[in-house]
Amino acid sequence: MLNKIALRFISAKATLRDNNNEVQLRGKLIHGRFKDLPHLIWLPDLIEPVENFKLFFKGEKNKILDVRNVHLLNYRNFGSSDHHHSFDMDDISNDIIRYMDQNQITMATIGGHGFGAKVATATASNNLNRFTGVMCLDGGPVDQRYHEPYLELKNYVMELSKLKLEKHTAQEVQKSIDKVVTEPNWNFIFKQNLNTTKGYPQWDFNMEALVSNMKKVRPDVATWSERYGLWPGRAFVLLPAYSRWVHLPTNTLPFYDVFPRLQGTFPSNDFNIFGSDQTTNNHWPHDSENQDELFHLSNKMWRWLRYKDGCHVLLSDKTEAGWFYIQDRGTDASTGTGQGEITPEHVHYNWKYTHVYEKSQKRRGTEAAAHGQFLPKGQFSDESKW
Numbered sequence: 001m002l003n004k005i006a007l008r009f010i011s012a013k014a015t016l017r018d019n020n021n022e023v024q025l026r027g028k029l030i031h032g033r034f035k036d037l038p039h040l041i042w043l044p045d046l047i048e049p050v051e052n053f054k055l056f057f058k059g060e061k062n063k064i065l066d067v068r069n070v071h072l073l074n075y076r077n078f079g080s081s082d083h084h085h086s087f088d089m090d091d092i093s094n095d096i097i098r099y100m101d102q103n104q105i106t107m108a109t110i111g112g113h114g115f116g117a118k119v120a121t122a123t124a125s126n127n128l129n130r131f132t133g134v135m136c137l138d139g140g141p142v143d144q145r146y147h148e149p150y151l152e153l154k155n156y157v158m159e160l161s162k163l164k165l166e167k168h169t170a171q172e173v174q175k176s177i178d179k180v181v182t183e184p185n186w187n188f189i190f191k192q193n194l195n196t197t198k199g200y201p202q203w204d205f206n207m208e209a210l211v212s213n214m215k216k217v218r219p220d221v222a223t224w225s226e227r228y229g230l231w232p233g234r235a236f237v238l239l240p241a242y243s244r245w246v247h248l249p250t251n252t253l254p255f256y257d258v259f260p261r262l263q264g265t266f267p268s269n270d271f272n273i274f275g276s277d278q279t280t281n282n283h284w285p286h287d288s289e290n291q292d293e294l295f296h297l298s299n300k301m302w303r304w305l306r307y308k309d310g311c312h313v314l315l316s317d318k319t320e321a322g323w324f325y326i327q328d329r330g331t332d333a334s335t336g337t338g339q340g341e342i343t344p345e346h347v348h349y350n351w352k353y354t355h356v357y358e359k360s361q362k363r364r365g366t367e368a369a370a371h372g373q374f375l376p377k378g379q380f381s382d383e384s385k386w
Contacts, residue, residue, distance in 0.1 A: 013080035020091055025099045026080040027073040030057055032065045038132070038349040039105050040068040040305070041096065043075055045114025045139070045283075046153065046221060047205055048189050050074050053113075056286040062298040067305050068109065073099065075119055077206035085206075087213040087220040089228060093123040097130060106352035109309050111135025111236070113286065114245065115221060118142075121258060125229035132310035132349065133234040134259070135301065138243055138283055141224045141258040142251050149244045149283070150222055154214050156181045160190065161211045165203070170196040185284055224254065233313060234270075235259040236304045238297075240282045241273040248273065261313065269304065310349070 017023050027050050042057075044050040050072040056062065057070050064070065074081040075092050084091070096119075100108065110131050112120040117139030124131040144150040159180045163173060173194060181187040193204040213219050237255055239246050246252075255271065256263045262271045274285060274297060285297050307317040314326055348354050 014082050016083045018084075020084060020086060021094075021098075023076050023082040023084050023091075023095050023098075025073055025075065025082070025095050027051075027071060028054060030054065030065065030070040030072065032067070032069045034066065037067065037069050038310070039071060039108040040064070040135075041071045041073055041100075041108050041110045041120075043073055043110075043112030043116030043119050044078075045112075045116055046210075047078065047157075047186075047193060048114075049079050049192055049204075050116075051079075052189075052192075053286055056294065056298070059294060059298060061291075061295045063302040064298060064305060067302065071103075071108075075116070077209055079204065083206040083209065085209050085212070087209065089119070089122045089220055089225070090126070092119055093126050096123050097127055100130065104350070104353040106130070106350045106354075107132050107347075108349075109133045109135065109305065111137070112139065113137040114139040114283070118224065121231060122224075122228040124233075125231045125258070128232070131233070133236065133305075133308070134231050135236045135304070136255075137238055137285070138240055138245055140237060140246070141228070141254045142246055143223045143254075144245065145219065145222045147245060147247075152183065153186065154222075156186060156190065157207070157210060157214060161207050165201045168201060170194065170201045173201045185287070224258075228258075230258045230260065232260055234308050234311060235262055236301070236308070237262065237271045238274050238300060239272075240285060241275050242282060245283060269300070270308065272300075274300070 013026060015024070042050065042053060044053065053072055057064055057072070073096070076095050077083050077087065081095075096110070100106075107130055110120040110124050111117065111134060114137075117136035118141065121134055121136065121141050124134045160177065163176055165173060168176075174191060177187060177190050177194070181190050195202040195204050210221070213221055218225075237259070239248065241248075252266060252271075259271075265271050267273065275282070275293060285293065288294055288297075307319065311318045311321070312326060315321060315324060348356055351357070
């Protein structure tokens with residue numbers, strides 16, 4: 001049953017759920033420019049509506065849509081996605097996997113900005129078989145409880161939570177936001193989250209649950225836990241040159257712990273800084289008014305998606321596919337060959353819901369292996385059926 005009293009805290013399209021497994025995520029799907037493209041799931045920072053990334057991904061010079069369909073997704077308690085009192089990372093990750101299953105997405109690239117990058121990293125680390133790569137934009141596996149920008153955001157949330165919205169007009173609430181939230185970008189984002197379509201102003205995010213979580217000794221929205229695991233695959237991390245959220249001298253170390261593939265690679269195309277001390281919107285590079293900066297940001301992301309994402313970790317990039325031998329996994333003495341399980345160079349990104357393998361087998365008149373088809377131990381199929 002829904003909590004009728006708390007409905008005033010729910011945005012127009014969302015529902016307050018009592019059952020953790022019924023939380024539904026919503027957002028915006030931006031179709032790529034070509035057919036049969038893999039998927040990129042993109043998550044925003046705390047409170048920011050993911051729709052703010054729409055202009056960035058649909059930019060005229062942005063080539064990401066040449067290689068991906070982009071799912072701009074609000075995680076639980078924010079935007080149009082359902083609300084629940086839990087901010088536990090396992091629950092947030094399960095919501096995303098449920099969204100993928102409902103939309104018949106076998107594997108995807110997952111990335112995000114700020115807290116969204118932390119969610120992306122934890123979700124991929126807990127579901128290694130569902131993601132091809134992880135992208136982090138000014139965020140990731142970092143404990144930010146004592147970082148100045150997080151403490152500022154926490155103060156904004158705590159102060160604004162004291163407002164009795166039902167006793168104020170929208171104009172009065174906006175004046176309160178101007179008084180409390182002095183940082184221009186956060187000021188704009190909080191005003192974006194002010195729903196004025198009903199009888200009195202309402203927040204478009206779960207203010208009560210967010211305040212409760214931020215009061216914890218280890219708030220889920222700020223910390224990183226070792227229990228989230230690590231991501232052994234391809235990763236892309238881009239940090240503003242003067243980031244206040246990820247301090248370059250020390251906070252690069254957690255990235256090495258969680259992303260083994262990035263160890264010793266800074267600076268590189270996979271792990272680098274972006275912009276300079278002249279860059280505006282330091283934490284929001286996707287919202288820059290400088291078109292050259294937007295182009296360079298999107299081009300770095302596109303290049304990684306085009307050549308690195310989903311590429312076998314034993315290859316430097318996709319240009320080496322087919323030219324280098326990929327070692328077998330382990331050995332099987334019963335076969336008498338010393339060979340183990342074959343490691344495929346490529347697997348269709350949506351193998352669970354596609355018929356391309358069956359169509360290929362039918363076209364070639366061969367059998368190969370179908371989903372769930374296994375031979376007895378030590379036995380190979382007839383070569384004529386390969």
